Amino acid sequence: AQSVSQHNHHVILSEAASLELGCNYSYGGTVNLFWYVQYPGQHLQLLLKYFSGDPLVKGIKGFEAEFIKSKFSFNLRKPSVQWSDTAEYFCAVNAWIQGAQKLVFGQGTRLTINP
């Protein structure tokens, strides 16, 4: 079935560690890709998005993501995490599915940063 997969359900890191969260999707054709973050008790906020052009996308708060078309991947990275990055992270793909555009989310990755 077509889907969006986030491989890590819960990631625990120490401050200053490097972060990479995986995201793979299975939709063909043109896709738009997003990473959203949800801080505890808050709503979804857009971290970054890829529509076209440079596959390395820079977002807010020092996050970046790389679109690798051949691998159907859009992994999120940050060189040095902070305690304030503790949140849930969602990868989402906007694709044409059964004749209509849909935004489909991965299951989310809970990130815990220990001070």
Added chain:
Amino acid sequence: KAGVTQTPRYLIKTRGQQVTLSCSPISGHRSVSWYQQTPGQGLQFLFEYFSETQRNKGNFPGRFSGRQFSNSRSEMNVSTLELGDSALYLCASSPTGGGYTFGSGTRLTVV
């Protein structure tokens, strides 16, 4: 520019009742999508409205319905509530061409 506004923020209902949630999109955005977020199922797509027409629908029972008004505001209705309907319901608005902005959500608790 104001963001996506969802009302109410919190709601407690009993089983069997019905509920209506409201979403006001960003001015100029014509597409409104609804999602259900639960710890077990994550973010599940409910439906999308564009120019007062349902353009897309997820895999939810017919108890879940929605509509969109001429000013792009949207409402979602759930009839005959079940305990399993307890969730955070999120609305997202989008301009033509993509990009979604989410509201703060309505947390529905069914008791």
